Amino acid sequence: MEATEIRGTEDAAILQQMKDAKQEMFNLRMRMAVGHTVNTARIRHLRRDVARMRTILNERRRGQGA
Known part of the structure; x- marks a missing residue:
């Protein structure tokens, strides 16, 4: 997943993906x-x-707090 994809996503969705x-x-x-192949x-x-x-x-949290 690229950073641009993540930036276009809401916080709740990012937390779920994480x-x-x-x-x-x-x-x-x-x-x-x-011992399984992975x-x-x-x-x-x-x-x-x-x-x-x-x-x-x-970054988002720091931007809101500033």
Whole structure:
């Protein structure tokens, strides 16, 4: 997910997407720990997507508070 897509989304939707991504990361990590084959690149992409979402939410909060 690109930052421009995230910026065009409401805060509530971003929070839901972040929750879903974190849940998917957890599931992938558990599958990897059990020994199933997992696309490890997917974990990296999810982690970076969550970071982008958090960054944009923090930017919005700082912009409102200033």
